[in-house]
Amino acid sequence: MIPTMQITIQDVHKSFYRGDTEVRVLRGLSCEFTSGSFNFIVGPSGSGKSSLLYLIGALDQPSAGEIEIDGRAISSWSKAEANRFRAQDVGFIFQSFNLMSNLTALDNVLIPEMPKGVSAEKRKEAEELLKRVGLADRMTHRPSHLSGGEQQRVAIARALLKQPRLILADEPTGELDSETGKEVFSYLRLLAEQNSATVIVVTHDESYMQPQDQVYRIRDGKLLDQTQVESVK
Ligand SMILES: Nc1ncnc2c1ncn2[C@@H]1O[C@H](COP(=O)(O)OP(=O)(O)OP(=O)(O)O)[C@@H](O)[C@H]1O
Numbered sequence: 001m002i003p004t005m006q007i008t009i010q011d012v013h014k015s016f017y018r019g020d021t022e023v024r025v026l027r028g029l030s031c032e033f034t035s036g037s038f039n040f041i042v043g044p045s046g047s048g049k050s051s052l053l054y055l056i057g058a059l060d061q062p063s064a065g066e067i068e069i070d071g072r073a074i075s076s077w078s079k080a081e082a083n084r085f086r087a088q089d090v091g092f093i094f095q096s097f098n099l100m101s102n103l104t105a106l107d108n109v110l111i112p113e114m115p116k117g118v119s120a121e122k123r124k125e126a127e128e129l130l131k132r133v134g135l136a137d138r139m140t141h142r143p144s145h146l147s148g149g150e151q152q153r154v155a156i157a158r159a160l161l162k163q164p165r166l167i168l169a170d171e172p173t174g175e176l177d178s179e180t181g182k183e184v185f186s187y188l189r190l191l192a193e194q195n196s197a198t199v200i201v202v203t204h205d206e207s208y209m210q211p212q213d214q215v216y217r218i219r220d221g222k223l224l225d226q227t228q229v230e231s232v233k
């Protein structure tokens, strides 16, 4: 059976407080991401795109409204369920890479495998992924000896190694040259197709969009519209 990953966002609000001032970041946003779909979130800086990804990844909670994963509200999960979801089901490719400074690039990719023990097979896969993202000669480097774009590629390889059911990517190609960017997207698409993974990407670069992709435009914390890409520019 192919595991599903259906995401329903229902009238979600999110506010932050700066002192006594309420900053309303998401203001009643509703949408759905279907299993195996490839989705883009676009919108101006500060419109709430990253905040939305944090909520979907169960890294933060909405101030109001509900997010359901496969029909179950995240707010009803136990702590253990939320941890399992983040550890096993989600590949995070975020603006801050969360690499461990004392580990090599290769070991950083293998972090999620460490609790259960790293098999020789996984190590090989991790090496293969690092080669794919152009880091064949950087595997034994620590993060401080890698550029920002290289660190980002390590984080991408780590997210892909998990073969997660859901990929949440925040500007994944922001610091990459266009060739590496294409390579990363071809991998994300392979995951979506082969594993029926749901992929949600925040990007300013519309050149990575393909026919059938869903595009969600966010403005001022609300969904402006949802469209399907019809042709490639
Ligand atoms: N933890 C926080 N505390 C206070 N304000 C926050 C917090 N996180 C986000 N914000 C504010 O919420 C608003 C939306 O932020 P968010 O990061 O979701 O925007 P974005 O659409 O991802 O923008 P960008 O394209 O610049 O990354 C911003 O005004 C930001 O300052």
Ligand SMILES: [Mg+2]
Residues within 6 Å of the ligand: 049, 050, 051, 170
């Ligand atoms: Mg952002």
